[in-house]
Amino acid sequence: MAEKASKAKKTQNKDKNIIIGICAAVVLVVIVIIAVVLATTNKKLDDSFFVSDGTKYVLTMDMDDASDEEGAPLKAHIVYFYSGDNVTGMKSYYEFADAAAAKAAYELYTAEEDGGSYSIDGKYIILTAEPSDYEGMTASDVKQQIDFMEMLKNMDTDEDTVDMVEENEE
Numbered sequence: 001m002a003e004k005a006s007k008a009k010k011t012q013n014k015d016k017n018i019i020i021g022i023c024a025a026v027v028l029v030v031i032v033i034i035a036v037v038l039a040t041t042n043k044k045l046d047d048s049f050f051v052s053d054g055t056k057y058v059l060t061m062d063m064d065d066a067s068d069e070e071g072a073p074l075k076a077h078i079v080y081f082y083s084g085d086n087v088t089g090m091k092s093y094y095e096f097a098d099a100a101a102a103k104a105a106y107e108l109y110t111a112e113e114d115g116g117s118y119s120i121d122g123k124y125i126i127l128t129a130e131p132s133d134y135e136g137m138t139a140s141d142v143k144q145q146i147d148f149m150e151m152l153k154n155m156d157t158d159e160d161t162v163d164m165v166e167e168n169e170e
Contacts, residue, residue, distance in 0.1 A: 044122060050077045052146075056079050058080075062075055076094050087137045089134070
């Protein structure tokens with residue numbers, strides 16, 4: 001009889017250990033999921049985001065000419081998101097010197113009523129375009145437009161260099 005009680009106790013201990021092990025594994029999985037979610041949601045925008053990759057095309061424009069105006073951004077990053085050859089979204093990220101400048105400009109931007117919705121993230125004001133703004137565009141169309149704009153930007157830089165050389169020769 002004592003032997004049966006001993007076997008029953010061992011079986012109960014074994015069952016408890018299995019249950020404790022399963023609970024520990026579940027808790028560990030939940031902790032990992034929470035860590036991953038927190039790591040991805042607290043991601044700050046920085047220059048590494050504004051690089052074309054397999055999911056987006058990015059056009060970055062310096063806003064040197066407009067930077068003297070009050071509330072003018074330093075740069076504008078136009079990001080076209082795509083899947084396959086379909087454009088799935090378009091956002092413009094207006095970069096300011098700091099979060100305070102972005103907040104002041106945000107109030108000006110949101111007072112104007114134009115298409116899209118504005119949000120703010122640190123030193124960036126983000127304009128999310130309406131689907132009708134990019135409807136019918138393909139990823140290859142966007143790539144061609146960005147390549148063309150980059151070519152124009154490079155031509156402008158080359159002209160500025162020629163002008164500087166000519167001024168120095170005089």
